[in-house]
Amino acid sequence: MPSSDIPGLMPLEKSPVQVYFSDSIQLAQVLEWVSAQIGPADVTISTFSTSEEFIRRLWRLKRQGLIKSCSMFCDLRAARKTIALAPFMQQVFDSVALCQNHSKVVLLSNHTRCVAVVTSQNQTRGDRFECGVITTDTPTVNKLRLGFEALARKSLPLEHLIENK
Secondary structure (H helix, E strand, C coil): CCHHHCCCCCCHHHCCEEEEEECCCCHHHHHHHHHHHHCCEEEEEEECCECHHHHHHHHHHHHCCCEEEEEEEEEHHHHHHHHHCHHHHHHHCCEEEEECCCCCEEEEECCCCEEEEEECCCECCCCCCEEEEEECCHHHHHHHHHHHHHHHHCCEEHHHHHHCC
16 A cells, blocks of 8 residues: 555655654554555554444455454443444454553554554544554564553453353
8 A cells, every 4th residue: 555545654664653643544544554564464452442433444454364363452441332342343353352441552463564553543433633653663562562461461351241241
């Protein structure tokens, strides 16, 4: 996907850190843009809340072979919404966990590249200004990966909540 598809962003290999601050750039668009550049990847996502539209975009990327595996961490406060989307989420995600989380981070990694997107946007769509940082900086990506490991230790699998509903 050419860099012109997202105004203001350069191809990943040209800049290890890029930012956007816009009311026209959506996180799902950024994920498609990154995926087109790095190829099939394992994806880990943290969010406060998600939406069917965002999950549908991930489903398409998975069907296209650009997502090999996908895990999501959602906040417990948004559990009602998450449970309502559970049947669809279980088709798209390899795992969904609930925890006390307000972070909005996406890690995409494969055998050759690692990319992190840190954003203000939940996995929903809106017409508000959102900002994000896209980085291929290895120490930064590794530090974020440690954050996901901490989230995993303090999370409940979505299935646990569904069973105890």
